Amino acid sequence: MDLQCEIVTPMDIIYTAPVGLVTVPGEKGEFTVLKNHAPIISVLSEGKIRVIGKDGQENFFDCKSGVVECKSNKIVILIHE
Template structure:
C-alpha cells in the first residue's frame, strides 16, 4: 500500500507501508492491505505507520481527512505537531 500524509504547506510522508492507524472521529482505526474504500474525518491524534518488520513511525496530526482507495491512503491533515 502507499501512504501520503499532506498538510497545506508540506508533504510529511510518502511511501510504502504495511498498515496505518489513524485517529478517526468515532475512534481510531487501522487500515490494512485491500481495505474497503473509505473517507473519514480525523481528530487530533497520532497516526501510526508500520512498514516492513517491526519498524514503526508516528506523527501527531491536528485533525483532517483520510481517504482509502485502491490500496492508496491519503491523509490530509490540518497540521503536524512536531
Template sequence: MNLEILTPDKKVFEGEVISVTVPGTLGSFQILKDHAPIISTLADGEVIIKGNKTDEERFFIKGGVVEALENKIVVLAEGIA
C-alpha cells in the first residue's frame, strides 16, 4: 500500500507500508491491504506506520482526515507535533 502524510506546510511521509494505525475521532483503527474505501476524521494522536520490513515509524498528529481507496492512503493532518 502507498501512504502519504501531508500537512499544510509539507509532505511528512510517503512510501510503501504494510499497515497504518490512525487516531479516529471515535477511537484508533488500523488500515491494511485491500481495506474497504473509507474517509474518516482524525483526532489528535499517534499515527503508527509499519513498513515492508520490521521497521515502525510514529508521528503525533494534531487532528485531520484520512482517506483509503484502492490501497492508497492519504492522511491530511492539521499539524505534526
C-alpha cells in the first residue's frame, strides 16, 4: 500500500494523492514522513509543507498552523494557510 496524503484547509481539500514523502514544520522541528512511518500526531508551526508525489513531482504548501496525523500509511494534514 502506498503512502496516501491529504491536505485540508477550512475551505477545501487542496491536495490528495499517493506520495513518496511529506516534510512538515512540526512544533518542535521539521520532520519527514515516509511509507510505514510509526503512528504520530503533531502540532504544526508556520512554514512550508513539502510533498514529493509518486511521480517525483515536488509540491510546496504554506502553513501558518495546523495538525498532522499519520497512521496506517495515510497522512492527513489540517492546516490554516
